[in-house]
Amino acid sequence: MTNTMNVGLVGYKFMGRSHSNAYRQVQAFFPDVALQPVLRTVCGRDTEAVQTFADQFGWESVETDWRKLVVRDDIGLIDVSTPGDTHAAISIAAAQHGKHIFCEKPLANTLDEAKQMLAAVQKAGVVGMVNFNYRRVPAVQLAKKLIEEGRIGKVYHWRAVYLQDWIMDPNFPLVWRLQKNVAGSGTLGDLGAHIVDLARMLVGEIASVTGLTNTFIKQRPVLAETSGGLAAAGGQQMGEVTVDDAALFLARFANDAIGTFEVTRFANGRANYNSFEINGSKGSIVFNLERMNELNVLFSDDPPEVRGFRNILTTDGTHKYLSAWWPPGHIIGWEHTFTHGVYDLLNGIAKGITPDATFEDGLRCQAVLDAVEKSAGSGAWVEPTY
């Protein structure tokens, strides 16, 4: 007999869909999951819209106020899939009521919020996991394994970009992701958080940074009402873009590796190009999310004659999570990373262990982003602290 975990999801747009899919798929493809998720309640402010969503994805009921959701006895796990400005309030309240928490990234809009969130889950003794989903790309897990096994040797270089192009049109409207009061920051929190998190996971802690941020298009058409979706039709009135369109920074890691980071929404033709390269004393690793089923790896101890980057198709059962899916060569999609995360989350809750990325990981990531913002202001190198 399988144990279950009742889930209450807050948010039903892009992330709400991704998370809902993950809860559904984990049941079918990971039957050994320690706790079967029950799609108990989804919460959103617009009753009709949230009910439609619930029907579509199989949520048993709906709620329109997250404050009511987090106090319910029949909910064991609160899933925070809202924009960043409500992460702290929801998570802290959930923790205070003893709920486990699965929170979208970045953990918070400010370093201070992130600290309070970590304190809240620590005090409550609940699982607090941040959904840095790219940790659970099988190819990224392979990269992690190779590094941990010493196959790449001492890491010298980290080189990461996360490039998008969806707001290059000056008529693209002022959606919530372009408003500091809702989103916290622009590319830095949205995309930078991902590659900082990957850098921390794969290389180690970041000791200091210097960077710049830029807003290429400073005014955009105001929306009639805030939409949770990525795209929206613009109106006549113009409003201020209050976040960064791009952020570039250099880093020194605690272990003496050095790194470059770049995030932008102005890289024409790059839809979702999250790519990194790691160079170590014994080898190199290259990853690109748009070809996320592949990892390129070089071992410098291969004989020179047959040395070259190996294009590893990470689709067979030797790769993490893959035995749950399809035969070799049958690629998985982007959303599968969420299913992997939910699988680890539910197993973690069952065992009383917080899977990575923990809220502490979320906080440390936030501290780096905070340091980049400070450096972008001052022009100096800044050490992340919290």
Place this chain on the structure above:
Amino acid sequence: MTNTMNVGLVGYKFMGRSHSNAYRQVQAFFPDVALQPVLRTVCGRDTEAVQTFADQFGWESVETDWRKLVVRDDIGLIDVSTPGDTHAAISIAAAQHGKHIFCEKPLANTLDEAKQMLAAVQKAGVVGMVNFNYRRVPAVQLAKKLIEEGRIGKVYHWRAVYLQDWIMDPNFPLVWRLQKNVAGSGTLGDLGAHIVDLARMLVGEIASVTGLTNTFIKQRPVLAETSGGLAAAGGQQMGEVTVDDAALFLARFANDAIGTFEVTRFANGRANYNSFEINGSKGSIVFNLERMNELNVLFSDDPPEVRGFRNILTTDGTHKYLSAWWPPGHIIGWEHTFTHGVYDLLNGIAKGITPDATFEDGLRCQAVLDAVEKSAGSGAWVEPTY
């Protein structure tokens, strides 16, 4: 209020899983589907195993004899996801009882069976659709659209391979796919059917073929019992491999294009490499299933200076089926092609239209495979007939 369609699935191994997933996902991601599928009953001979599967994928009930399933009044659609030796019997019985049919490829193990199957659905007036799922890769749909719009011009060349490597180990056992009485043929029916179907969809009817088939490893360890899975542990006793390990053939199309086809399970390092190239008077198209979110297209009327194969990432909403999934750059996986197929199938049934690939497509494909086998025997060019 949504109408529904009660599904009875026969088979619960690799294809059963893929189809089950599709019925589940179509509900969530294609809410406009004309008929909501109800996962009514899954059928398999091993009660315990099929019940476990039913629990996992959300089938309401199980059945152990397909003969009982096809006569039930509460079933509207029979999904045939069994090995080829039972396609004909199940499909014909289902048609005789007025059920719509969604049948795995290849349609049948012999040309004669395929003819009877087509006759049965025609007589019954039911929908009979063959699941040539690669028709519903968005990149393949783009290829089709470009060809139909004349963007590639007159097609001169078709060049396709479908390469795998999962039976290269001589100790890999004699699974059902290597037995002619169950599988009908080896690579020809399994992989060749796919690329013949794509050729027919994209280029047109095949007028004549010449080819060869080969069995590189002629004896393999016998299995204790036939397993539906792809992989299995071998035993001591050896048995005859009665199907082809590889098949190569040349074709003349009815429209004067010429083509090469190659399928094999002995292409080391090629897990599921289904790739084609089309050269026309105005352009070329290249597709590779292992990077199925991409299509490479060349237009020769581009100015020479900026002429080159365009690597089109088919992940945004301008591409077929994609508005249902994720934002641009967030790739979909292999199984999504089944969801697309089920979506079209259910819409087709609602409208009384049989979506492609129809049973007639299945039959015509079978006729080509049959001609290849004849040619492989005689050494002469053979015209597909049925």
Place this chain on the structure above:
Amino acid sequence: MTNTMNVGLVGYKFMGRSHSNAYRQVQAFFPDVALQPVLRTVCGRDTEAVQTFADQFGWESVETDWRKLVVRDDIGLIDVSTPGDTHAAISIAAAQHGKHIFCEKPLANTLDEAKQMLAAVQKAGVVGMVNFNYRRVPAVQLAKKLIEEGRIGKVYHWRAVYLQDWIMDPNFPLVWRLQKNVAGSGTLGDLGAHIVDLARMLVGEIASVTGLTNTFIKQRPVLAETSGGLAAAGGQQMGEVTVDDAALFLARFANDAIGTFEVTRFANGRANYNSFEINGSKGSIVFNLERMNELNVLFSDDPPEVRGFRNILTTDGTHKYLSAWWPPGHIIGWEHTFTHGVYDLLNGIAKGITPDATFEDGLRCQAVLDAVEKSAGSGAWVEPTY
């Protein structure tokens, strides 16, 4: 003190330039060559044009009749860089006068000519080498070495294409390469000869073939006068294209490998796409001339987790011929293959050894092409004989 070899070159168009460059470069980059080539005389029918060419490439003198050239005492090596219709006459005469011969491919326009050419050099005891220059791409040499060392295991599959697109425009004129009486055949002799030669070198002798040839555009504008160049402006009068625009064939090798071959000048966007893949029991090899500094190699005995095609950049000194050129990562160009050929030729002459491809290789290649033509006519499998 270095010994020298006086060269007499016949032909000064595309191939004449390539060969002239090779003689010049071998002096500078391969100072250990056993015989320093002396660019003694270049021969062509148009005095003025050939003199201009001689000045440009440093030939000491010119000649307008090859019959005069082949009898001269001061010439030790005759380089046959003319269209195929004169290969036999020049080579046989040269051999009769004791000259070594470096002949462009294909060896001859007919099998019979090729036989006479081989007989002539054998009788005269001179070196007769055919310039199958792609044998001397360093990446191809690496492929050969890996196969010879057994790293790929038993070869199961050969899969080769040589695709071009330079005559797709119906207004492209009737140049000599489209006239059977001059060129012998179309793509078959021009491109097919290359991939048959590579197949023979890498896999082994071809036992039987079945194929088809096609001429997509059957009439083209006649040229005012035959030009040796690839491109030419067309006129008003139309003439018959008497060669194949494309040729496709299947092959059984003597060692039980099977293969596909395709050559065409109608592959839009493929400028000079000479590509092959070899699948063996222990690995696979992929080559593409347009990225000729790279070889992709897979070893199936790599651990599954890190198994993948290695992209080997063949630019460092561990690769054949490369120590003569530049540091790692500094790629070489197409013409370097000719320099490598001339280096081996001159060393061969000094040692009294005929380097591959020998005239016998040229003859065996011709026999395969001849069998393809016969098969294209009869529709049956044909065994190459000579």
Place this chain on the structure above:
Amino acid sequence: MTNTMNVGLVGYKFMGRSHSNAYRQVQAFFPDVALQPVLRTVCGRDTEAVQTFADQFGWESVETDWRKLVVRDDIGLIDVSTPGDTHAAISIAAAQHGKHIFCEKPLANTLDEAKQMLAAVQKAGVVGMVNFNYRRVPAVQLAKKLIEEGRIGKVYHWRAVYLQDWIMDPNFPLVWRLQKNVAGSGTLGDLGAHIVDLARMLVGEIASVTGLTNTFIKQRPVLAETSGGLAAAGGQQMGEVTVDDAALFLARFANDAIGTFEVTRFANGRANYNSFEINGSKGSIVFNLERMNELNVLFSDDPPEVRGFRNILTTDGTHKYLSAWWPPGHIIGWEHTFTHGVYDLLNGIAKGITPDATFEDGLRCQAVLDAVEKSAGSGAWVEPTY
């Protein structure tokens, strides 16, 4: 009748070979060059070695003291292919004696030297060209043309790396390139100079930078004697590495574009990976020197359905310099960039115009490198000045 230009080359190692080849090849492949170069004298300190080199590459005579060379009346062009510590002295003396100068990059080891060199050629009225050879890769010229024509729109991002791996072995010895007194700097001057120059050519002037430099391996085996070659066998005694192994910096351009730059000799598996990406309001461009015959270009005004990076093979005659070489698809090698440079140089001298990169370009590049070094020391943003 062709005019000539007598060349005196100083240096006969890696760069001396590359330049010698260029003078030889320009005669054969660019017969329209305004001045035919005469390989008059090559200068080096080791008489025997330089004489061997002269024989190999066809230099008429040798000289062992560059001071004697620069005063000779029969020399019109001094080619400075020595390490950076002698660029200034040779160039200034050459200018004072009215010689034109073709100087290897970086122009000088210090900003002050570069200023003096520019002043010297300006005062003398001679041509002073710096050999930033990557300007003359045809694909880079295409990038330049597209940008100048506005095809990419307003440039937002520049992203460049130049990665090598030839000194990763800690036992690799202390060659001259690792000694500040000879080389000036490490990766910054050797590799950074190239990508700064490309950035200036393609995007514009750099307004400010912040960066870091790093020396991963601080001591290495001392060589018995300094070798001009890249590789050398190490000895027992250890010496200090006095240059940077890697340099990373961010830049703001004068036109508001922003950029990242990274150079290193510690990128395992990257032999000579000089790659850049440019993102503009209308498109993007990607280049990689290891595939230097290709340019990837995206135009965002392509219809979404067929929008994607075009892989342009820059081998046909529509591309700059290519009509001199081979037919489409026949790639050129790394050294061809030097031939292109010499072609432009000789034409420039004939017309009295200094081709880019001019000594002023060299100086401006040096100013950026100087600013990076200052920033690496201070941790602050620094504006290049000179």
